[in-house]
Amino acid sequence: DGGITQSPKYLFRKEGQNVTLSCEQNLNHDAMYWYRQDPGQGLRLIYYSQIVNDFQKGDIAEGYSVSREKKESFPLTVTSAQKNPTAFYLCASSARWGVNKYEQYFGPGTRLTVT
């Protein structure tokens, strides 16, 4: 089955530690996205990548970093510089061409708790 996987589902870290969230897709999509979800605030875009080896900051990129070395993978690192990292993180992907090019497919999410 084609889809997006995110691991782990739950992640716990101590304050001051960097942590990397995994996102893998086998949909052959060029574009990938990272969102942060907080209660009552909807989804906010952290970073996105339209193609391998290229990525752009979203609305709330401070304290986060990404890489896009492979088409299938778009890991997100939450650094110690992120002031309030506890949140639900969602990865998504979309095609760049065709009738469904603006339809984003989402992974199951990773809930990060930092204490």
Added chain:
Amino acid sequence: AQSVTQLDSQVPVFEEAPVELRCNYSSSVSVYLFWYVQYPNQGLQLLLKYLSGSTLVESINGFEAEFNKSQTSFHLRKPSVHISDTAEYFCAVIDFNAGGTSYGKLTFGQGTILTVHP
């Protein structure tokens, strides 16, 4: 910049009652519109979308939404809800008039939690 407003943060209804979840957006010139559904502790699933053509779009599970350009709205409706419709619903917009890196970017509303009671 594009903004999306979902007017109700929570909507409680009884099973088999009709429901409307409201969504307004700020820019009307050239947009694509989406409704996504999220069940607890899961990712988002696309419910329906408006890209062009008929302003009334339908999903396979009985939801429908109507694109109203003059009122910049895309309200979601269902004539008879089921317990299994309990979830959070997000309205989202792609604004093609936003320049630079915002082109094609999805902007989400704050979400509406629909709770269906027996």
